[in-house]
Structure formats: C-alpha cells, structure tokens
Amino acid sequence: ARSIDLAVIPGDGIGPEVVAEGLKVLAAALPQDVKLETTEYDLGAARWHATGETLPDADLERLARHDAILLGAIGDPSVPSGVLERGLLLKLRFAFDHFVNLRPSRLFPNTATPLAGRPDIDFVVVREGTEGPYVGNGGSMRTGTPAEVATEVSINTAYGVERVVRDAFERAAARPARKLTLVHKNNVLVHAGHLWKNTVDRVAAEYPQVTTDYLHVDAATIFFVTQPERFDVIVTDNLFGDILTDLAAAVTGGIGLAASGNINPAGTFPSMFEPVHGSAPDIAGTGKADPTATVLSVALLLRHLGREDEAARVEEAVSADLAARDTASPRTTREIGDDLARRVAG
Amino acid sequence: ARSIDLAVIPGDGIGPEVVAEGLKVLAAALPQDVKLETTEYDLGAARWHATGETLPDADLERLARHDAILLGAIGDPSVPSGVLERGLLLKLRFAFDHFVNLRPSRLFPNTATPLAGRPDIDFVVVREGTEGPYVGNGGSMRTGTPAEVATEVSINTAYGVERVVRDAFERAAARPARKLTLVHKNNVLVHAGHLWKNTVDRVAAEYPQVTTDYLHVDAATIFFVTQPERFDVIVTDNLFGDILTDLAAAVTGGIGLAASGNINPAGTFPSMFEPVHGSAPDIAGTGKADPTATVLSVALLLRHLGREDEAARVEEAVSADLAARDTASPRTTREIGDDLARRVAG
Ligand SMILES: CC(C)[C@H](C(=O)O)[C@@H](O)C(=O)O
Ligand SMILES: CC(C)[C@H](C(=O)O)[C@@H](O)C(=O)O
Numbered sequence: 254a255r256s257i258d259l260a261v262i263p264g265d266g267i268g269p270e271v272v273a274e275g276l277k278v279l280a281a282a283l284p285q286d287v288k289l290e291t292t293e294y295d296l297g298a299a300r301w302h303a304t305g306e307t308l309p310d311a312d313l314e315r316l317a318r319h320d321a322i323l324l325g326a327i328g329d330p331s332v333p334s335g336v337l338e339r340g341l342l343l344k345l346r347f348a349f350d351h352f353v354n355l356r357p358s359r360l361f362p363n364t365a366t367p368l369a370g371r372p373d374i375d376f377v378v379v380r381e382g383t384e385g386p387y388v389g390n391g392g393s394m395r396t397g398t399p400a401e402v403a404t405e406v407s408i409n410t411a412y413g414v415e416r417v418v419r420d421a422f423e424r425a426a427a428r429p430a431r432k433l434t435l436v437h438k439n440n441v442l443v444h445a446g447h448l449w450k451n452t453v454d455r456v457a458a459e460y461p462q463v464t465t466d467y468l469h470v471d472a473a474t475i476f477f478v479t480q481p482e483r484f485d486v487i488v489t490d491n492l493f494g495d496i497l498t499d500l501a502a503a504v505t506g507g508i509g510l511a512a513s514g515n516i517n518p519a520g521t522f523p524s525m526f527e528p529v530h531g532s533a534p535d536i537a538g539t540g541k542a543d544p545t546a547t548v549l550s551v552a553l554l555l556r557h558l559g560r561e562d563e564a565a566r567v568e569e570a571v572s573a574d575l576a577a578r579d580t581a582s583p584r585t586t587r588e589i590g591d592d593l594a595r596r597v598a599g
Numbered sequence: 600a601r602s603i604d605l606a607v608i609p610g611d612g613i614g615p616e617v618v619a620e621g622l623k624v625l626a627a628a629l630p631q632d633v634k635l636e637t638t639e640y641d642l643g644a645a646r647w648h649a650t651g652e653t654l655p656d657a658d659l660e661r662l663a664r665h666d667a668i669l670l671g672a673i674g675d676p677s678v679p680s681g682v683l684e685r686g687l688l689l690k691l692r693f694a695f696d697h698f699v700n701l702r703p704s705r706l707f708p709n710t711a712t713p714l715a716g717r718p719d720i721d722f723v724v725v726r727e728g729t730e731g732p733y734v735g736n737g738g739s740m741r742t743g744t745p746a747e748v749a750t751e752v753s754i755n756t757a758y759g760v761e762r763v764v765r766d767a768f769e770r771a772a773a774r775p776a777r778k779l780t781l782v783h784k785n786n787v788l789v790h791a792g793h794l795w796k797n798t799v800d801r802v803a804a805e806y807p808q809v810t811t812d813y814l815h816v817d818a819a820t821i822f823f824v825t826q827p828e829r830f831d832v833i834v835t836d837n838l839f840g841d842i843l844t845d846l847a848a849a850v851t852g853g854i855g856l857a858a859s860g861n862i863n864p865a866g867t868f869p870s871m872f873e874p875v876h877g878s879a880p881d882i883a884g885t886g887k888a889d890p891t892a893t894v895l896s897v898a899l900l901l902r903h904l905g906r907e908d909e910a911a912r913v914e915e916a917v918s919a920d921l922a923a924r925d926t927a928s929p930r931t932t933r934e935i936g937d938d939l940a941r942r943v944a945g
Contacts, residue, residue: 328786334785334786334789334792334796335785335786335787335789335792338786338787339786339787339789343787366715367714367715367716367824367825368713368714368715368824369712369713369714369715369716370713370715386732386751386753386787386788387787391753391788391789391790391791392790393790393793393794395757397797398757399757399758399761400756400757400758401756401757401794402754402755402756402757403754403755403756403790403791403793403794404752404753404754404755404790404791405732405752405753405755405788405790405791406750406751406752406753407732407737407750407751407752407753408748408749408750409748409749409750409751410746410747410748410749411741411744411745411746411747411748412745412746415745438838438841439680439681440674440680440681440684440685441681441684441685441689441732441733441838441841442732442737442751443680443681443685443735443737444737444738444739444749444750444751445737445749445750445751446680446681447739447749448739448747448749450680451743470841470842471841471842471844471845471846472845474820474842474843474845474846474849475845475846475848475849475853475854477846478713478714478824478846478849478850479713479849479853492784492787495784495787495816495817496816496817496820496842497820498817499817499818499820499821500817500820500821500823500824500846502821503820503821503824503825504824507821507825508821
C-alpha cells in the first residue's frame, strides 16, 4: 500500500512523549512516496475525568477503520485501578479480537541485564489476548462484608486456543531454532491445561519440523533467569503471558525496551502496537522516558503491515543505538528519538 | 512437648532420599530427652499404580492425628498430570486447612545466584494455600471437540483472605524491616483484587508499625530480579504465590535450597513441611539431590512446634555448610545430610 492510515492513542503519563518519538522514527523509516496519515484519539485518564467515558462506541467505530493503532500507555493513579485497564486497554484488545499478543524478547548488545553472565536471549512470547482470566467473567457477593465471596473465571475455548497455537507454530516454523514451548499449569488448572496441552499436541503433528515442549509456569520463571537461551517461541495463556513477559523484559534490559503487538492476524480489525511499560506518571514530562520500546513496537507494526525491510531497519537502528549508548551521559526522550530517526533514515 | 509424633510422606523420585537426610538432621537437632516418633505413609505414584488410590479417607484420618507432617516430593511422569497433585498434595493442603503456605527466601553466602551483583535477599512469601484458582472449581464441556469450553474458577472469600493477611501482618511486625507487600493483579482481576486490597488496607490500620505497599504480579517479577532486597514479607494469592516462589528460589540459589511450610496456624490439623522442589525423577537414586531444602523445611517444622532454638541451629548449620561448600568437589545427598547433622549436633 502507498499509504498508512494510523490511529494514535498517546494516552497517559509518558505515553504522549514516547509516541511522538515512535511516530518520528516511523516517518523516517517509510519510503518518501508512502503517505502516513495519523489521527489522534484523546482516550485515557484526562478524557475519563472530563466525561466519565473510557471508550465510547463512536470512538471504537472510528478506530476500527484505521490500518493499525499505535498506543503509548494508559493509566493514572487518579483513576481507580481497573477502570482504564478494563474499560479501555482490554476493551480494545477484546473488541478488535487481538488474539495474538506478540512480545519479542532479545538481549541487545551493551544493554544492562540483571543476569550474571549475559546469556544469549532471543525468544518471542505469543500470549493469548482474548480469553483466560482476562475475560472479565467474575463478580463478588456480600461485597465489603465478612461473608464476601469474590470470583474470577478463566474461560478457554478450543476455538480461541487453537488459533493462537497455530499462530505460534507458524512463527516457530519460520525461525531458525524451530522450537515451541507451551507454558501453563496443567497439573493444577487441569481443565484449561488439558485443552491447551491437547491442542498443542494435536497441531504439532502438522509441524514435524518444530520441536515442542511443555513447562509449568512456575518452572518457566526459573528458566527465564537461569537459562533463558533455551527458549525460542513460547505460547501461553493471557495471564501467564502477562507475568512472563514482564520478567522477560526485566532480564533483557528492562521494560524500557519491551515492545508488543496486539495482533488480529485475520485483519478483520486493526492491530494495535504498544510498549509493554506503563504510563510511569512519576517521570512524565521529565524527558527521562526511553522511547525505544515504542520504536520497537513501530517495527512490529511495520512488519505486520508487510513492510519487513523497514521493520528490520528500525530494529537495526535500535541495536546500533544501544551498542553506542554511553550510560554516563544519558539522553532525553527526544534525543533518543532523534538519534534513532537519523539512523533509520541514514 | 517431650515428644514429636511425625508423619512422614517420602513420596516419589528423590523424595525418599531427601527426607532421610531431613530426618537425620531433625534427630540431631532435638535434645536427647525429646522422643521423635515417625510413621511412614507410602503415598505417591507407586501406591497409585498399585491400588488406584491417591489419598484415601483412612490415611487422611490417620495423618490428622500426628503433630506434623514431613513430605518429600510427589509426582512421576508415569502418572497423568494433575492426578497426584490434585488428589494427594493439594488434597492434603485443603483437607488440613493449610492456609499459610510459608516460603522464606534468603540468599545464603557462597551460593550461586543467576543475578549479577549478588543483592542482599531475605524475604518471606506468605502464599494463601486454600483458595484462589487452586480450589478445583472448573470444568469443561464438549471436551475434545472444536466447540470445547474449559473454565477455571478462582474463589476468594473474605474469611480466607483476612486470615492469611493477618498472619502476614503478624510476621511482618515481628521482623526488623516491618514491611508488607501485597501482590495481586487488581487492575484486571478486579473482584478478587479488590477483596485482597481492601482487606490489606483495613487490617493495616491495626498495624501502624508495618509499612505496606502493593505491586501487580507482573511488576513484582521485575523487582524479584532487579531489586529483590526491597522485599520483606509478601502476601499473595495461591497461584501468584506459586509462581513467585519458584522465581524467588531461582534467584536465591535454586530450587535445591527452597523450603516451605503448609501451615494451619490454629493447629486444628497438622501442618506439613516440604521442599519447594519436585520429585526430579531424572536424578532419583543418583545421590545428586541436594537435601538442603528439606533440611530447611525441617527448621520451619521445628519453629512451628515452638522449638525456635533448634530451628535456628539447623538454619545456622545450613548457612555454615553452604559457606564451606566447594563446588569443585560435590557431595552426595547423604554426605550433605551427614555434614549438616554433624554441624547441628556439634
Ligand atoms: C495494564 C494491564 C491491563 C496490561 C495487562 O495486564 O495485559 C499490562 O500489564 C500489559 O502487559 O499489557
Ligand atoms: C506440584 C504443584 C501442585 C505445587 C503447587 O502448584 O502448589 C508446587 O508447584 C508447589 O509450589 O508446591
């Protein structure tokens, strides 16, 4: 396509700052004859405070018409926990059927890791995005009394599990190591666990070139810190994926570098790209936010739109920028964005 | 008490080997005039293969009469996943109302950690043991068909949350740092999350000397590897506690050192002490298993029975043994047990 019609949700806290740099790098990466059109949506804490709305149907309908969405960060301490997460961020993921929550983890050269010995880390987590304990199915009775009962229901369907497992096998088959690890907790969550395990075992027959294995989620966290190089592609449920990808980010240089794509592979709705980090209100406006996670999310966006060359160029720019980083003289958000845009253009 | 009536469940894999060393150290720690009586229960994979039973009522009733239980490890690849976990291990925790699943994490001197810079780690996780996603409430319909739906229900009660939160506050109040961190995911699991958060906030008023804070479980994993020294006492739900304590074990020298107590603080049923590690069938019988986690679980057992002096002696013996370890000449399971017993006795 000779144009990209992008919805932009800068959001809260450092969201607008990192998104500005992401857009800068995106513009620098695109060929001159590709027209980039952006439409900003003022969703987030300020809108909620002003109108009480998180994501009205009208915005959802307008958002649905774009080619893709770039999101900064959502959340502010002034808003009760859960309101924006459930009412905006998760609502987008569910409404647009983002069943592949793609989170690559790579330890770039010259980046800090808390791990001794700097293992060679390069894996991708395919986190299910529309089911599991995230469905919002639960409630409480006798709330606030000593007899309260609160439930949370994880719902898992063959339909939902199979499509994300197939996506993960496709990704594993396209990578050199061709290895897929299912992470779950099937010795305790036996019903959901068996559905996941049986689905992986069944689909595996169609991918004889892909090696598969299984880890309980608790054991997986051990390997994330003792042997992260053992992983290639991981497929897992929504909640386990949430937990594991923050840990993955921590061991690969921190949440300031972790990118994600909320992908609807069928293209029935726009996919959404966002850094894994939150709105970090404590550093908003200080220029201390690292836009790299957003820039790497832009690379995932480019790849999703079929622009593999540009995606690779953005990733190489990040790699080169990190390699050249001098921790003794930190740059501002904008300076990092400028440097990355220059590398991508040059 | 001048006697201890202990039930012993050696279990599967390396279970019997590590339990033998745990008992050796226990015997060495007790004053001569304290009579240690042990009764072995042959529960585990072999029993299941022979009789199809995991934990019959008759065993449960006999077990209930002991002062405490020492368990090695449960699980074997020859048994379908979930059968022994749900039918034996979790059944014991639920039947004996082990609502405090106590898991201390301490980085001993001279032990390997995957973390660079060897942070100063000394915290304890108070994991809820009788509720949450572990209750076994769930099911599947149209199982094995493309229309399957599988659910897992997390059940949380004010009764269950408050009692474990109170226990955690008591433990925090008794420690020098006096800090309690609640870990949950209350921005997504809003019903259970609010129950947990409100309970901690309410009980906190009774413990003005204890500082409290809150972390989402995903963020908590980051701090476990970047700043584990920030934690003192953590209180969390059954599943988050399962995940976090394996990660905690990994950063404090590995699962070979991680102890746990499944505690019924009211004493209505015997408490059960077990290493966090599994049955490790791959090294069973080789003498490679490290009995230290079991020995540290014995220390928790002694403390639970009011024998603080003996508990501290066992922990000091472990600390001294680890400090003296020479990784170039590894010892067998039995040699480590002998050395620890000698230190405890001497
Ligand atoms: C903000 C929150 C709802 C979200 C999630 O839990 O998915 C975040 O942690 C993430 O990983 O994108
Ligand atoms: C074996 C399994 C049922 C158990 C759990 O999940 O609690 C184990 O992982 C643990 O942490 O004790």
